[in-house]
Amino acid sequence: xxxxxxxxxxxxxxxxxxxxxxxxxxxxxxxxxxxxxxxxxxxxxxxxxxxxxxxxxxxxxxxxxxxxxxxxxxxxxxxxxxxxxxxxxxxxxxxxxxxxxxxxxxxxxxxxxxxxxxxxxxxxxxxxxxxxxxxxxxxxxxxxxxxxxxxxxxxxxxxxxxxxxxxxxxxxxxxxxxxxxxxxxxxxxxxxxxxxxxxxxxxxxxxxxxxxxxxxxxxxxxxxxxxxxxxxxxxxxxxxxxxxxxxxxxxxxxxxxxxxxxxxxxxxxxxxxxxxxxxxxxxxxxxxxxxxxxxxxxxxxxxxxxxxxxxxxxxxxxxxxxxxxxxxxxxxxxxxxxxxxxxxxxxxxxxxxxxxxxxxxxxxxxxxxxxxxxxxxxxxxxxxxxxxxxxxxxxxxxxxxxxxxxxxxxxxxxxxxxxxxxxxxxxxxxxxxxxxxxxxxxxxxxxxxxxxxxxxxxxxxxxxxxxxxxxxxxxxxxxxxxxxxxxxxxxxxxxxxxxxxxxxxxxxxxxxxxxxxxxxxxxxxxxxxxxxxxxxxxxxxxxxxxxxxxxxxxxxxxxxxxxxxxxxxxxxxxxxxxxxxxxxxxxxxxxxxxxxxxxxxxxxxxxxxxxxxxxxxxxxxxxxxxxxxxxxxxxxxxxxxxxxxxxxxxxxxxxxxxxxxxxxxxxxxxxxxxxxxxxxxxxxxxxxxxxxxxxxxxxxxxxxxxxxxxxxxxxxxxxxxxxxxxxxx
Numbered sequence: 001x002x003x004x005x006x007x008x009x010x011x012x013x014x015x016x017x018x019x020x021x022x023x024x025x026x027x028x029x030x031x032x033x034x035x036x037x038x039x040x041x042x043x044x045x046x047x048x049x050x051x052x053x054x055x056x057x058x059x060x061x062x063x064x065x066x067x068x069x070x071x072x073x074x075x076x077x078x079x080x081x082x083x084x085x086x087x088x089x090x091x092x093x094x095x096x097x098x099x100x101x102x103x104x105x106x107x108x109x110x111x112x113x114x115x116x117x118x119x120x121x122x123x124x125x126x127x128x129x130x131x132x133x134x135x136x137x138x139x140x141x142x143x144x145x146x147x148x149x150x151x152x153x154x155x156x157x158x159x160x161x162x163x164x165x166x167x168x169x170x171x172x173x174x175x176x177x178x179x180x181x182x183x184x185x186x187x188x189x190x191x192x193x194x195x196x197x198x199x200x201x202x203x204x205x206x207x208x209x210x211x212x213x214x215x216x217x218x219x220x221x222x223x224x225x226x227x228x229x230x231x232x233x234x235x236x237x238x239x240x241x242x243x244x245x246x247x248x249x250x251x252x253x254x255x256x257x258x259x260x261x262x263x264x265x266x267x268x269x270x271x272x273x274x275x276x277x278x279x280x281x282x283x284x285x286x287x288x289x290x291x292x293x294x295x296x297x298x299x300x301x302x303x304x305x306x307x308x309x310x311x312x313x314x315x316x317x318x319x320x321x322x323x324x325x326x327x328x329x330x331x332x333x334x335x336x337x338x339x340x341x342x343x344x345x346x347x348x349x350x351x352x353x354x355x356x357x358x359x360x361x362x363x364x365x366x367x368x369x370x371x372x373x374x375x376x377x378x379x380x381x382x383x384x385x386x387x388x389x390x391x392x393x394x395x396x397x398x399x400x401x402x403x404x405x406x407x408x409x410x411x412x413x414x415x416x417x418x419x420x421x422x423x424x425x426x427x428x429x430x431x432x433x434x435x436x437x438x439x440x441x442x443x444x445x446x447x448x449x450x451x452x453x454x455x456x457x458x459x460x461x462x463x464x465x466x467x468x469x470x471x472x473x474x475x476x477x478x479x480x481x482x483x484x485x486x487x488x489x490x491x492x493x494x495x496x497x498x499x500x501x502x503x504x505x506x507x508x509x510x511x512x513x514x515x516x517x518x519x520x521x522x523x524x525x526x527x528x529x530x531x532x533x534x535x536x537x538x539x540x541x542x543x544x545x546x547x548x549x550x551x552x553x554x555x556x557x558x559x560x561x562x563x564x565x566x567x568x569x570x571x572x573x574x575x576x577x578x579x580x581x582x583x584x585x586x587x588x589x590x591x592x593x594x595x596x597x598x599x600x601x602x603x604x605x606x607x608x609x610x611x612x613x614x615x616x617x618x619x620x621x622x623x624x625x626x627x628x629x630x631x632x633x634x635x636x637x638x639x640x641x642x643x644x645x646x647x648x649x650x651x652x653x654x655x656x657x658x659x660x661x662x663x664x665x666x667x668x669x670x671x672x673x674x675x676x677x678x679x680x681x682x683x684x685x686x687x688x689x690x691x692x693x694x695x696x697x698x699x700x701x702x703x704x705x706x707x708x709x710x711x712x713x714x715x716x717x718x719x720x721x722x723x724x725x726x727x728x729x
Contacts, residue, residue: 075142115132157335218238264640312395327374334367388401395654418567429509440461447459482494499519
């Protein structure tokens, strides 16, 4: 919690409107970090967001200074605080962006007309040159202005400065038509690049723009519309058909169908009624409902989810980190080669024309910015994270998205992950002289203090009445079972290992499912035999994981060998490791990791009892994380529902995203190397150099937008459409 003094550190998030240059973004980040009072600054180019941790007492001055520095680095960039007056600002920004785009388009149209006149009109050479220079200046004014500002600050590796040098060099060697054409082509490509980046950001934003803004609060018998952030726990709210649930809460009256796709990725609506728990972001599809708020909007499930998604870009993938480092050296290296190319051949090669080699060097200058890589790769990864969130899968960073792509071994917990975790009592076995009803009754009374799914099933199967005060000395023995005192008798319920641990002997009953053995006063009296069924989409999920390249699936469970073997056979998992205590699962995972040479290992569990294993795996995947803080905190990837098919979806999205990123790398590097090689040989022109720079960037950004689309796949559903199906998240 923040301290209530004026010198505490606070976090401010700003949207950087008009930021399309990745190198400028890096410079803004560096400049902001050096502002007095700023402890840390980080920029997310893909989302156009700047996060600043700074002194609260200097917040206004810091914002003003960062805005001034941003304007110096890239004129036209504007800062606004995120989530403040969002609608008005978005409208204003939309109009301003449209106006800027129209002005740029008008200037480019006029420059094109002047260029065409300079080439085609029957004018004297002087007249043609004047028109071409006018076209050059009109198209290139923003570039020339930025280059001059950068020169004053000593920034000579900025793309605007390098483009200015290249085109002025073309003018010096009397290639006026080509200088004008290159500047016009470059500005056109830059304009298209900006449109593509904006479109990509809008596509990503649309995937996660699900935070409710307004709420209808009932106060003094009157329904008032207030910002969702002003709702406090205990408020009564009305939600009409077509509206989003504004905060997490419980339905008081009304029946409706809810669209939960924004949080869970499920396409089928769920029924909800009185007593059901609902979450902010769900859409009310039919009836009017009255609900009670349980959490403020800032602490709702949707807010925590969106915070994770929005901050995911801060965890960069190895590919992004490599490209960032590569970009630092690529531009100076190419500029250095260009300088050598212009100077050395005319000095050492007889008959070499200086103008010819200068022209070749200018080709290198134009192509010296790695924009296609620096722009498209973060957009690709962030698009993949957005697509995953739409599918009900939270990926905490592009590093985990890349790691998911490399997974070839998937380790599953059994109960509640691959199986439903909803146990059914098949029958009760008892030793001679003891009735089965007595065994079930003792087990139910003892298990009544536990919330384990097996305990709940036994209590439900008993169905009789009992006095909770009669149960004393209750103790849960981790991984083995429970013990309790009931009406003076010592009761023990659990696995065969529990019986052996307590020194209890007998002919233990076996079962293909789960056996809960019962002992009274140190004597074995029988067992409650239960079964647990696989989830409907579990087998399909495992099949798809194999199709996606997973070489093996392994199941770890604390269940008996018989129960584990049956589940493994039903699901087609050959490697089943049973009778494991929570600590044993970590040991087994260590063995699996040690035996895996190339690929990565993912562990899939419920995120509550598996925290150490989730943390140790290359990728920890927690299922059923909707509303569970423990799951969201422990895992690298959080599946918002209890469907194992979402694990396959996560891997599919990771594979698709990394494929798109690789395509962009091959496209950008391949085209640049080709044009650089041809340029050195004098076999290409500045036109092709511009295409290799901004043209390839546009293509790569448009390709990155594909990462926001979901791979289509239908699975059997595990859910029934009842009001209770969405309760107790």
